[in-house]
């Protein structure tokens with residue numbers, strides 16, 4: 001019960017990496033609220049699963065890039081659960097295309113979701129965490145911020161900015177007992193990576209990843225649990241790469 005009685009807020013919790021983080025936090029004793037946008041059936045199933053296991057969970061439908069959503073949600077959680085100890089900014093999307101073909105809408109929706117969504121949720125919890133004089137903010141970035149792929153200028157820019165936001169915010173909030181870190185996953189088996197997995201998953205696992213397998217959402221959840229736990233109390237402003245060695249370029 002590493003997170004007993006703590007309150008966690010996880011964006012993009014209905015599927016993939018976020019879902020694994022929600023389950024890991026609930027299993028560790030946290031009360032977990034998670035945000036999802038549209039996948040109602042997946043959200044309902046997660047609530048049922050965690051509740052059946054004795055956990056406390058709440059599904060919150062909304063769009064992370066909607067300007068007032070994060071504040072309204074944070075206020076509601078503070079009213080109902082009294083505090084917010086952990087924020088995980090996990091909601092993210094890709095919309096890949098070569099730069100010369102990338103329309104403004106493809107750029108804006110990726111940057112708005114991945115970067116502005118992260119900003120809005122950090123802003124919503126920063127003051128309550130400062131008043132508590134404790135808190136953990138964990139931003140889910142990507143190895144693609146530094147180890148770039150063609151067709152992902154929008155995504156790489158959004159995640160590179162998330163890394164910069166992580167470091168800057170860590171400097172501002174450190175004196176209040178709040179840590180701010182990011183996790184940069186490599187190639188993780190989720191819906192987001194399905195298209196490329198179907199095309200080249202075997203090649204990527206066998207030729208590009210030293211650990212010879214794709215990552216699972218639970219590989220990222222384990223590190224998110226560490227970053228929320230007392231074991232990482234003195235770790236802040238860092239971007240932890242969790243990619244089975246993919247970015248080593250071996």
Ligand code: NDP
Nearest residue numbers: 012014015016017037038039063064091092142188190192
């Ligand atoms: P998935 O596509 O599997 O899941 C995305 C989750 O984010 C869903 O729960 C989705 O909700 C939610 N979401 C997306 N947009 C919004 C929005 N505007 N408002 C609220 N919720 C939203 O993605 P992954 O689990 O693969 O990715 C999670 C994070 O990890 C992302 O930030 C991604 O960039 C990052 N990442 C993933 C990698 C991978 O290989 N999979 C590699 C590196 C980084 P809903 O179900 O309702 O649509």
